[in-house]
Amino acid sequence: MRDVDAQTLERLKARALMHRRSLQAEVKAILEAEAALGDRSAWTAWVEEFRAKAGAGAGPDSADLLREARDERQAFGAPAATRLTGMAVMRSSSGNSCSPGWTTQS
Numbered sequence: 001m002r003d004v005d006a007q008t009l010e011r012l013k014a015r016a017l018m019h020r021r022s023l024q025a026e027v028k029a030i031l032e033a034e035a036a037l038g039d040r041s042a043w044t045a046w047v048e049e050f051r052a053k054a055g056a057g058a059g060p061d062s063a064d065l066l067r068e069a070r071d072e073r074q075a076f077g078a079p080a081a082t083r084l085t086g087m088a089v090m091r092s093s094s095g096n097s098c099s100p101g102w103t104t105q106s
Helices: 006-018 023-037 040-054 062-075
Strands: 083-091 097-105
Touching: 006 023, 023 040
Parallel strands: none
Antiparallel strands: 083 097
16 A cells, blocks of 8 residues: 555554455455445444344343442442442451442432
8 A cells, every 4th residue: 555654554454464354355345334334324224233233222221220229228228318429448357458449428
């Protein structure tokens, strides 16, 4: 390729290697994908395919997760209005710091 920045060329070569294609085939694939995304119907098809693969909507409802976390805090005696206030270092029973955690404030 001519008139391409050396770093860009290296990134393209690495990408081609990752996809097991020649540099020319990689550049062609990139151009075809970009041209297709300019077409609204191709973009919509890509999004629908991605959603089908990712199982969009199949995950847990965030409201249910928040409710569950609140209920767990209350089960362990934390007040209902407990909120996170900042980072603290949790200490193991031996007094050694072991991992970051959150301090809470009622």
